[in-house]
Amino acid sequence: MLARSATGQEMSVYTTFSSGPRREADPDGPEEYHVVLLDNGRSAMLGGDFQDMLRCIRCGACMNHCPVYQAVGGHAYGWVYPGPMGAVLTPSLIGVETGGQLPNASTFCGRCEAVCPMRIPLPKMMRHWREREFEQRLTPSATRWGLGFWRALCTRPALYRLFTRAAVLGLGCLALGKGRLRWLPLGGGWTDHRDFPAPQGGTFQAKWRARK
Ligand code: SF4
Numbered sequence: 001m002l003a004r005s006a007t008g009q010e011m012s013v014y015t016t017f018s019s020g021p022r023r024e025a026d027p028d029g030p031e032e033y034h035v036v037l038l039d040n041g042r043s044a045m046l047g048g049d050f051q052d053m054l055r056c057i058r059c060g061a062c063m064n065h066c067p068v069y070q071a072v073g074g075h076a077y078g079w080v081y082p083g084p085m086g087a088v089l090t091p092s093l094i095g096v097e098t099g100g101q102l103p104n105a106s107t108f109c110g111r112c113e114a115v116c117p118m119r120i121p122l123p124k125m126m127r128h129w130r131e132r133e134f135e136q137r138l139t140p141s142a143t144r145w146g147l148g149f150w151r152a153l154c155t156r157p158a159l160y161r162l163f164t165r166a167a168v169l170g171l172g173c174l175a176l177g178k179g180r181l182r183w184l185p186l187g188g189g190w191t192d193h194r195d196f197p198a199p200q201g202g203t204f205q206a207k208w209r210a211r212k
Helices: 002-006 051-055 067-072 083-094 111-115 122-135 141-154 157-174 204-211
Strands: none
Touching (some): 083 111, 083 122, 157 204
């Protein structure tokens, strides 16, 4: 499953067979054999909402199919495990206070769960983390204000059209015809690491009306 789901190889290159210390009839082998298991918080996941995550075989299929991972890349996740599996596992290992923003980096399209060979319900577990983040009031106030503003905009169609038209025009001007932005007001978290694509043409709604 690892080979098929990760890179489509016929034979996995990651498989290790450990046969223990040398037996009497063996021609060679180690005299002693030690296994060191690093728990690193995994035992705490047993019996809880995130137990299914312990079945992960690290194949990476969920990452390769994730539209967010494809857009932002692995380093943006800021820890060892990127992509949807990292968004669930990282808060389990370093705490929701530190890694709580990761489960928010999801569109909940569900492709990660669909392609996971272990059938791990990743979107459901990301929802659990979001609930905890909300219950503990860990969401930064800037995000709460931003979402409130977005809700106010989305529930007023005329205002939404006006705002999106102005945003498309403004971002187009900032891009100076290059099709991309190296700097974005309030968007340094994105543009510090990668360019932001500038809107091309009008808004979606304007294009939709023209098409009709
Ligand atoms: S969560 Fe599933 S798809 Fe993602 S790395 Fe683990 S086993 Fe593979």
